Amino acid sequence: xTHTLGAVATVAAVAAALLAPxxxxxxxxxxxxxxxxxxxTPVLYDDRAGGNASGDDPAIWVHPADSRKSVVIxxxxxxxLRVYDVGSRQVQSLPATEAPRGDAVAGRYNNVDIAYxxxxxxxxxxxxxxxxxxxxxxxxxxxDPAGASxxxxxxxxxxxxxxxxFNPDRQAVEQEQTAYGLxxxxxxxGETYGVVTQxxxxxxxxxxxxxxxxxxxxxxxxxxxxxSHFRLPDGTTWVPCEEPGVLPQLExxxxxxxxxxxxxxxxxxxxxxxHLPLGxxxxxxxxxxxxDFGIHDVYDTxxxxxxxxxxxxxxxxxxxxxxxxxGVDIYYGRGSTxxxxxxxxGDDTFAVYQRHGxxxxxxxxxxxxxxxxxxxxxxxGLAVTxxxxxxxxxxxxxxxxxxxxxxxxxxxxxATNFSYIxxxxxxxxxxxTVDTRPGNDPRLR
Numbered sequence: 113x114t115h116t117l118g119a120v121a122t123v124a125a126v127a128a129a130l131l132a133p134x135x136x137x138x139x140x141x142x143x144x145x146x147x148x149x150x151x152x153t154p155v156l157y158d159d160r161a162g163g164n165a166s167g168d169d170p171a172i173w174v175h176p177a178d179s180r181k182s183v184v185i186x187x188x189x190x191x192x193l194r195v196y197d198v199g200s201r202q203v204q205s206l207p208a209t210e211a212p213r214g215d216a217v218a219g220r221y222n223n224v225d226i227a228y229x230x231x232x233x234x235x236x237x238x239x240x241x242x243x244x245x246x247x248x249x250x251x252x253x254x255x256d257p258a259g260a261s262x263x264x265x266x267x268x269x270x271x272x273x274x275x276x277x278f279n280p281d282r283q284a285v286e287q288e289q290t291a292y293g294l295x296x297x298x299x300x301x302g303e304t305y306g307v308v309t310q311x312x313x314x315x316x317x318x319x320x321x322x323x324x325x326x327x328x329x330x331x332x333x334x335x336x337x338x339x340s341h342f343r344l345p346d347g348t349t350w351v352p353c354e355e356p357g358v359l360p361q362l363e364x365x366x367x368x369x370x371x372x373x374x375x376x377x378x379x380x381x382x383x384x385x386x387h388l389p390l391g392x393x394x395x396x397x398x399x400x401x402x403x404d405f406g407i408h409d410v411y412d413t414x415x416x417x418x419x420x421x422x423x424x425x426x427x428x429x430x431x432x433x434x435x436x437x438x439g440v441d442i443y444y445g446r447g448s449t450x451x452x453x454x455x456x457x458g459d460d461t462f463a464v465y466q467r468h469g470x471x472x473x474x475x476x477x478x479x480x481x482x483x484x485x486x487x488x489x490x491x492x493g494l495a496v497t498x499x500x501x502x503x504x505x506x507x508x509x510x511x512x513x514x515x516x517x518x519x520x521x522x523x524x525x526x527a528t529n530f531s532y533i534x535x536x537x538x539x540x541x542x543x544x545t546v547d548t549r550p551g552n553d554p555r556l557r
Contacts, residue, residue, distance in 0.1 A: 144461045144476040145541045150483035151532040153200045155516050156188055158526040163207075165191025167528035169223040169294075169439065169493025170510040173238060173255055174501060174556060181259035182501045184510050185240050185266070186530055187221040187493075193242065193253070197260035198502030200532055204265050211247040212272040215282045220246040223294035223363070223493060226255075227304050228555045232269065233326040240266060241296055241306055241321070248276040248290035250306055250319070252328035271329035277317050278310045278335075289313055293363035297388055298555060299372055306330060307374060307388070309362040314338040316362065316376065318390050336390040338362060338378065344406050344428060352380040353409035353418035364440040364454065364493065368467065369554040375452055379436035381405065383454055383463075385471060399471045400463070402437055405429040432476050434458030439494035442467060443507065443535065444552040445545060450498070455491040455511065462491070462511070464542065475542055479511070479533055486517040488531055496535060498552050506536030506546045 158166035165188040175181040183203065184196045195204035208219035227239045232254070240253040251270045256262035279285045293309035297318070304321045315337055319330035340359045341351045352360040362384075364377035372388045382401040386394045406428035409418040432454075439455040450467035451474065464474040479488035494511040501508040509532070516527040539546045550556050 142475065144478045146480055147477055147533060147537045147541050148480050148482045149488075149531045149533045150481070150485050151200050152481070152485045152513070152516075152518070153184075153186070153194070153196050153530045154202055155518070155521055155527050155529050156191060156194070157522070158189075158191075158528070162525070163191045164189070165194075166526065167512055167514065167530055170495045170512065170530050171224045171226050171240065172495045172497045172501065172508060172510055173226050173240070173259065174497055174499045175259045176556070179500050180502050181261050183255070183260050183265055184495075184530070184532075185224055185226075186512075187224050187242065189220050189222065190218070192219070193221055193224070193240075193266065195265045196530075198504070198532075200530075203260050206253075206266060206268075208244075208246075209268075211244060211249060211251065211274075212270055213247065213249075214273060217246050219244040219251065221251070222292055225294055225296040226555070227296045227298065227321065229301070230304055230321065230323075230328070231302065232323050232328060239269070239328065241294065243291040243294040243308055245288065245290045245292065245311065246285075248279050248285045249274045250277070250291065250294075250308070250321075250330060252321075269327050271324040271327035274329050275333065277308055277319070277333060278313075278315060292361065293365045293376075295365040295367050295374070297367040297372070297374075298369055299388070305388075307365055307367060309365060309376070312358045312361055314340045314359050314362065314378070316365075316374075316390065318388065334390045336394060338376070338384065338396060339381075342381075342406070348408070350406050350408060353411055354380070355411065355416070364438050366440040366442050366452070368442055370444075371448070375399075375440050375442070377437040377440050377454055379438065382430065382433055382437055383440070383452075383465070399465065400433055400473060401428065401430040402433045402435040402458075403427075403429040403431065404435060430473075432456060432461075432463035432473055434461075438492045439512065441494055441496045443496045444498050444554075445547045446549065446552055449545065449547070450552070451544060453494060453496055453509070455494050457490050457492065460487070460489050460491070462494070464544070474544070477538060477542060479531065481518070481531070484519060485531065486513070486521075488513050489517065490514045498535070498546075498548055499550060499556060500548055504532070504534050504536070506534065506539065506548060509533040509535055509538065
């Protein structure tokens with residue numbers, strides 16, 4: 113069953129939110145802090161020789177008893193999925209196979225998140241949930257309880273002939289405005305939802321994940337249209353510049369499992385907060401804006417770039433996010449404390465906001481590589497956990513890196529990979545609070 117909801121925020125309502133100043137402390141406008149990493153996954157190449165593998169988004173599965181057996185699961189688009197251990201060694205590679213449907217084509221896996229404790233065929237399982245752009249649906253992979261020590265850590269359990277998430281038929285799917293960003297929401301035991309964004313539009317969908325004859329599928333699709341144009345304090349209306357026929361899309365999404373708050377990064381706009389479930393009360397609040405928010409651009413069809421109408425315009429942007437705003441995830445502290453992390457792709461940094469209250473900006477950092485590992489460039493997806501993972505005793509951040517520029521990388525090929533960063537190092541550098549208690553993360557209780 114599908115329910116479609118209209119836009120929940122009018123232009124006037126959004127304008128009112130934009131007039132309110134972003135909550136920032138002094139550290140947030142200082143130069144980004146610098147942390148280091150010496151741990152990265154093997155390089156992926158987006159060409160025929162490399163299996164058209166382009167890294168995009170990671171998820172961290174934490175083993176309940178032995179954190180050394182935890183795994184990092186990443187999407188590689190047409191290259192499928194990769195599974196790495198806590199030392200960034202690859203333990204499994206899964207191709208982007210055809211979805212189990214009558215009109216299927218080979219998949220393109222874009223984003224991934226973890227659902228803990230789903231009931232499937234009479235047993236409790238943890239599942240990697242994946243958005244498949246070429247089939248406009250979700251795919252599901254059971255995680256072996258042995259984790260990194262398992263022969264095959266992931267096994268697909270997607271039910272047959274799942275409904276397209278955003279399109280009426282295969283012909284529409286082929287236009288590729290399909291399933292894009294993804295987060296899992298588990299509001300209470302026995303209830304699991306996927307939150308999915310649509311490529312090239314402002315639409316967000318939620319679906320309920322269910323057992324269908326011993327496989328996993330979904331039902332109850334709900335749509336919500338986020339804002340695409342904004343009334344500015346100077347009286348003009350700003351529309352983010354995009355290619356013709358494209359709206360300012362969202363990709364990175366994360367759900368606070370304790371409060372039901374969805375954080376969503378609209379790439380050329382900024383970071384939103386809204387409450388789930390989607391409905392008339394899901395009024396979005398713009399937490400922070402990209403630096404060029406409000407600068408009027410025009411699309412040049414020859415260069416295929418957006419150029420400012422007035423090169424000297426200052427706009428109404430924030431200080432921490434340089435478009436594109438991309439990956440989002442949550443570091444859980446005790447109660448409502450902790451942090452929301454967002455990758456600022458345009459300047460190779462990561463913004464940090466408080467999890468509670470009005471999500472006041474804390475500051476930002478960049479990641480420098482050491483010991484033969486390269487710096488993080490153009491990060492897309494990221495994942496963070498407060499739990500000890502292997503040698504990362506104060507939590508772990510995993511982030512996408514594009515392009516990978518390490519000493520052994522073929523610079524003539526499109527190279528990507530993922531880097532592991534100690535959250536303890538981030539916390540010491542930025543004076544953040546570390547709290548590794550398992551009860552902080554509602555998914556791991």
